[in-house]
Amino acid sequence: MSSTNIYIPSFDQTQDLIWHDYVYEPMSKEDILKEQDTKVGGWFGWRNGMYGRTTSDKQKVAVSKAMKGKKKWYKIECNWKAMHGKDNPRAQSCIIDGAEYETVTKAAEATGIHRTTISHRCKSDNPKFTSYLYK
Numbered sequence: 001m002s003s004t005n006i007y008i009p010s011f012d013q014t015q016d017l018i019w020h021d022y023v024y025e026p027m028s029k030e031d032i033l034k035e036q037d038t039k040v041g042g043w044f045g046w047r048n049g050m051y052g053r054t055t056s057d058k059q060k061v062a063v064s065k066a067m068k069g070k071k072k073w074y075k076i077e078c079n080w081k082a083m084h085g086k087d088n089p090r091a092q093s094c095i096i097d098g099a100e101y102e103t104v105t106k107a108a109e110a111t112g113i114h115r116t117t118i119s120h121r122c123k124s125d126n127p128k129f130t131s132y133l134y135k
Contacts, residue, residue, distance in 0.1 A: 085102075085103060085105075086102040086103055088103075091103045091104075092104055092122075092134050092135070093134070093135040094107050094118065094122055094132070094133060094134050094135060095131075095132075095133045095134075095135055096111060096118065096131060096132055096133075097131045098131070100135065104118050104119055104122075118132065122134045
């Protein structure tokens with residue numbers, strides 16, 4: 001059995017070291033801060049293998065050809081035709097200033113107010129928007 005040399009720092013040295021590529025390597029303070037900034041959420045910034053590079057048209061064509069005919073690992077089951085308008089099971093009717101609308105989108109078209117604004121106002125506890133209600 002062969003022994004491998006693994007660098008194990010003493011407790012005092014760990015202040016300036018960070019776990020990096022499965023071994024402890026001395027890093028500068030700037031590198032440590034940069035590493036900590038990119039740790040949240042995955043492979044962003046300089047840790048991403050494609051960071052600073054662009055994808056060529058040749059590469060896009062090659063990937064497209066390679067993926068043709070392959071099945072996706074996930075399956076989407078949805079009746080998209082039923083997901084529009086008042087027939088949508090998730091559609092919410094609302095009342096704005098006493099006028100009743102079948103959907104938030106129809107209310108937005110009638111009032112000229114964006115649908116997300118109407119939705120936020122219906123959910124709001126602000127006294128200015130007491131006339132905005134979900135039915």
